[in-house]
Amino acid sequence: MCxxxxxxxxxxxxxxxxxxxxxxxxxxYDSAGICVKDDYLDVVKKSGGIANLEKALLxxxxxxxxxxxxxxxxxxxxxxxxxxxxxxxxxxxxxxxHNGIIENYAxxxxxxxxxxxxxxxxxxxxxxxHLIESFYTGNLEEAVSKALQNVxxxxxxxxxHRHENKIIAARKGSPxxxxxxxxxxxVASDAVPLLDHTNKVIYLEDNxxxxxxxxxxxxxxxxxxxxxxxxxxxxWNISQIEKRGFxxxxxxxxxxxxxxxxxxxxxxxxxDTIKLSVNFDAEKLNRIVITACGTSWHSALIGKYFMxxxxxxxxxxxxxxxxxxxxxxxxxxxxxxxxxxxxxxADTLAALRKAKSLGCQTLGIVNVVGSSIARETESxxxxxxxxxxxxxxxxxxxxxxxxxxxxxxxxxQAKGKTISSRMINELEILPEKIxxxxxxxxxxxxxxxxxxxxxxFLYLGRGVNFPVALEGALKLKEISTIxxxxxxAAEMKHGPIALIDASMPVVFIAPxxxxxxxILSNMEEVKARQxxxxxxxxxxxxxxxxxxxxxFMVPKTLEIFTPFLTTVPLQILxxxxxxxxxxxxxxxxxxAKSVTVE
Ligand code: AGP
Numbered sequence: 006m007c008x009x010x011x012x013x014x015x016x017x018x019x020x021x022x023x024x025x026x027x028x029x030x031x032x033x034y035d036s037a038g039i040c041v042k043d044d045y046l047d048v049v050k051k052s053g054g055i056a057n058l059e060k061a062l063l064x065x066x067x068x069x070x071x072x073x074x075x076x077x078x079x080x081x082x083x084x085x086x087x088x089x090x091x092x093x094x095x096x097x098x099x100x101x102x103h104n105g106i107i108e109n110y111a112x113x114x115x116x117x118x119x120x121x122x123x124x125x126x127x128x129x130x131x132x133x134x135h136l137i138e139s140f141y142t143g144n145l146e147e148a149v150s151k152a153l154q155n156v157x158x159x160x161x162x163x164x165x166h167r168h169e170n171k172i173i174a175a176r177k178g179s180p181x182x183x184x185x186x187x188x189x190x191x192v193a194s195d196a197v198p199l200l201d202h203t204n205k206v207i208y209l210e211d212n213x214x215x216x217x218x219x220x221x222x223x224x225x226x227x228x229x230x231x232x233x234x235x236x237x238x239x240x241w242n243i244s245q246i247e248k249r250g251f252x253x254x255x256x257x258x259x260x261x262x263x264x265x266x267x268x269x270x271x272x273x274x275x276x277d278t279i280k281l282s283v284n285f286d287a288e289k290l291n292r293i294v295i296t297a298c299g300t301s302w303h304s305a306l307i308g309k310y311f312m313x314x315x316x317x318x319x320x321x322x323x324x325x326x327x328x329x330x331x332x333x334x335x336x337x338x339x340x341x342x343x344x345x346x347x348x349x350x351a352d353t354l355a356a357l358r359k360a361k362s363l364g365c366q367t368l369g370i371v372n373v374v375g376s377s378i379a380r381e382t383e384s385x386x387x388x389x390x391x392x393x394x395x396x397x398x399x400x401x402x403x404x405x406x407x408x409x410x411x412x413x414x415x416x417x418q419a420k421g422k423t424i425s426s427r428m429i430n431e432l433e434i435l436p437e438k439i440x441x442x443x444x445x446x447x448x449x450x451x452x453x454x455x456x457x458x459x460x461x462f463l464y465l466g467r468g469v470n471f472p473v474a475l476e477g478a479l480k481l482k483e484i485s486t487i488x489x490x491x492x493x494a495a496e497m498k499h500g501p502i503a504l505i506d507a508s509m510p511v512v513f514i515a516p517x518x519x520x521x522x523x524i525l526s527n528m529e530e531v532k533a534r535q536x537x538x539x540x541x542x543x544x545x546x547x548x549x550x551x552x553x554x555x556x557f558m559v560p561k562t563l564e565i566f567t568p569f570l571t572t573v574p575l576q577i578l579x580x581x582x583x584x585x586x587x588x589x590x591x592x593x594x595x596x597a598k599s600v601t602v603e
């Protein structure tokens with residue numbers, strides 16, 4: 006997820022651009038850049054945060070009052086100066102800033118290379134600058150319209166031409182908002198950077214294209230048909246909007262999960278075929294080893310259940326910190342997978358380097374593009390979840406298990422086996438089911454209120470929901486400082502049952518399934534010791550209803566897919582318990598977003 010901004014007016018433009026980018030840095034901070042339209046397009050762009058860009062601008066003077074800017078969350082191409090936006094066209098007549106993913110950029114790039122265009126970056130976005138230029142015959146909006154009709158994917162973009170005093174803005178799948186001012190117009194990825202200058206905005210809709218001049222705006226569909234869009238007045242203040250009205254980034258990221266999961270899936274399922282470019286020899290694959298830390302280790306455990314069920318292959322999961330010091334027997338035909346949201350966790354990186362020294366094939370499942378782990382693995386799957394700011398991982402976890410499911414299906418396909426279209430169809434509608442859960446968050450707020458004073462929690466699950474029990478316990482303990490343990494439900498009898506009394510909430514993750522009756526026995530054992538039971542389930546089983554003190558229902562899905570749904574209420578429960586305890590959920594005690602130390 007990146008932040009883009011544009012200004013056309015009567016003032017010097019750079020202050021609008023820089024201040025605006027600063028207010029969108031939470032959308033991405035890999036690199037930043039601006040383009041000011043003088044008698045040429047003057048571009049300054051730097052890797053790193055906005056502060057690096059400001060240093061580069063110290064000795065620069067601009068006279069223009071039209072410009073665009075960008076702060077990047079890398080999706081294609083490492084976060085360096087060359088890959089930073091704005092991108093210039095081959096003749097340097099056009100500048101583009103883009104937020105989104107151009108799925109057919111490789112095809113477009115080949116077409117442009119054959120026309121003699123030379124590229125300067127590894128990004129998909131640069132294609133847009135050259136493509137628009139290839140259609141330009143004197144009218145910028147026409148050229149942008151023709152170019153976008155050849156693009157598959159998502160975009161929020163702003164475009165300048167060195168000889169035209171206007172900004173063209175267009176969106177499909179990535180947000181874009183116009184700011185309507187006096188003798189000035191702005192465009193931005195969200196409302197934050199506009200609020201200093203106007204509270205009159207227009208939310209562009211998918212396939213809208215806007216032409217902005219100093220005193221006027223025109224909006225049309227990309228096929229040229231003019232449309233009218235209402236001007237709305239924003240009531241929020243800036244501090245709220247940075248989190249788009251959410252009190253914490255963690256809650257915002259929980260809410261973003263349906264869209265984040267769609268972004269992970271986007272372009273990777275075509276009909277009943279998985280389109281995942283991972284270069285390892287699936288035919289010879291005998292064993293899979295997955296290492297990670299924390300929440301990513303929990304997603305690895307879920308991946309184990311996915312792969313063993315779908316591939317009938319042995320899958321070993323290990324803490325990265327343990328793997329790196331263990332004497333291990335890795336064969337060159339093993340597939341070694343590392344999972345890391347940040348791509349910089351020291352133990353996970355060390356485990357990867359050890360595996361590479363043992364000669365086996367490596368694959369990274371990473372969110373941060375161009376991170377160390379992304380660069381050092383032979384192949385990989387980017388989550389495309391957008392920046393995850395909250396220390397407690399939520400949307401990244403969901404996108405990690407999405408990626409693991411896609412990988413399992415891709416390996417099954419590479420082995421010449423047919424993929425179940427029922428699984429594919431269900432996978433694609435899971436985001437809507439997650440949305441249903443989020444819509445019922447009020448019930449979880451009530452549960453959080455009732456359980457917030459407990460000092461110990463036990464989370465119990467079986468099978469593919471055992472790692473969900475671990476993840477639910479980690480979410481609670483890392484942000485609320487309440488002690489919580491996750492266990493396989495059957496293991497309760499081998500120790501933890503000694504802890505159970507009326508003051509200890511026991512959270513059962515108990516969806517309908519082949520082992521529900523076994524979980525009901527565990528619930529009986531807890532009930533017999535006055536334990537309080539909260540059950541996360543999709544089952545109307547009368548015994549389950551009778552034994553549970555609190556129930557939160559999730560939509561039904563295939564049993565193997567239940568973690569996609571059972572995890573979400575546990576994230577929300579942990580969030581509200583911590584928030585009710587007055588804790589800064591985004592910066593919990595003693596924790597950092599990325600543990601780059603051993
Ligand atoms: C999870 O909520 C924690 N923030 C932590 O356990 C995290 O998952 C772990 O440090 C691994 O981080 P990574 O995914 O960036 O490697």
